[in-house]
Amino acid sequence: MRPRALVALVGxxxxxAGAPDSVEMNVAAVLPVRGGGAAVVLIDSTGSxxxxxxxxxxxxxxxxxxxxxxxxxxxxxxxLVESIVRELGGKVVRAQVDEIRxxxxxxxxxVQMGQRVARIDARPSDAIALALGNALPxxxxxxxxxxxxxxxxxxxxxxxxxxxxGRPGPI
Numbered sequence: 001m002r003p004r005a006l007v008a009l010v011g012x013x014x015x016x017a018g019a020p021d022s023v024e025m026n027v028a029a030v031l032p033v034r035g036g037g038a039a040v041v042l043i044d045s046t047g048s049x050x051x052x053x054x055x056x057x058x059x060x061x062x063x064x065x066x067x068x069x070x071x072x073x074x075x076x077x078x079x080l081v082e083s084i085v086r087e088l089g090g091k092v093v094r095a096q097v098d099e100i101r102x103x104x105x106x107x108x109x110x111v112q113m114g115q116r117v118a119r120i121d122a123r124p125s126d127a128i129a130l131a132l133g134n135a136l137p138x139x140x141x142x143x144x145x146x147x148x149x150x151x152x153x154x155x156x157x158x159x160x161x162x163x164x165x166g167r168p169g170p171i
Contacts, residue, residue, distance in 0.1 A: 021142040022096060025051065027132060030064040031155070038064075040128055042097075042138055043152060044145075050152040051140055053097070053105055059125035066132035078129040089113055095131035096139035097124045100147055 025042040028050065032038050038060035039052040055063065062076050075083065085092060090113035099106045107124035110117055122130075124138075131138045 022139040023049070023142060023145055024137045025140050026137055027063065027067055027128060028152075030060050030067060032060075040125065041152075041155060042128075042140060047152060049145055049149045050155060051097070051145060051149050052155065053124050053128075055125040059123075059129070062129045063125065063132065066129055078126065078133060081126075082130065082133055085111055092130045092134045092136065093117065094139065095122075095127035095136055096141070097127070097144055098141055100144055105144070105148075 023044055025044050028041045028043040030038050030040050031052075033054060037054055037056050040055055040060070040063055042051040042053065043049070062078050065071065065076070066078070071079075082092065090111050092109060093112045094110035095107065096110075097105050097107045105124045107122045107127040109120045109122045109127045109130055111120060112118075128138055130136075
């Protein structure tokens with residue numbers, strides 16, 4: 001590996017420290033929610049902690065298509081963003097959920113162009129869709145997981161689904 005590439009890689013890994021104590025998670029499911037929209041369920045590698053994030057119907061469609069590796073005939077917004085990034089010589093290298101602010105989750109997407117890595121403010125639903133499209137995990141700040149994470153088993157109980165718990169983070 002060339003020295004400059006190594007420096008860029010180390011930079012990306014260190015930027016992951018944007019959420020200093022973050023947990024690597026994967027998309028486990030996109031579950032419909034009463035009243036519309038869906039909950040994107042992130043789960044940690046041990047299967048002991050889940051983070052349901054409420055998203056709108058359009059975002060749920062995009063995430064579900066990417067999760068199941070399906071494509072529509074024409075590009076959706078996330079496909080367009082990826083095409084633009086690629087056409088400009090960049091690539092998405094990291095997606096994360098940084099914090100909860102009021103009722104919303106706040107996320108970031110990291111895009112590498114040459115030696116530069118840019119951190120871009122993003123809705124977690126967009127970050128998740130871009131992560132799936134690039135075969136990346138989603139990182140979640142430990143403080144977010146501590147505040148809003150649940151046992152995966154609790155998602156099976158109808159009375160404890162994200163729609164009825166008042167869980168922060170509509171998108």
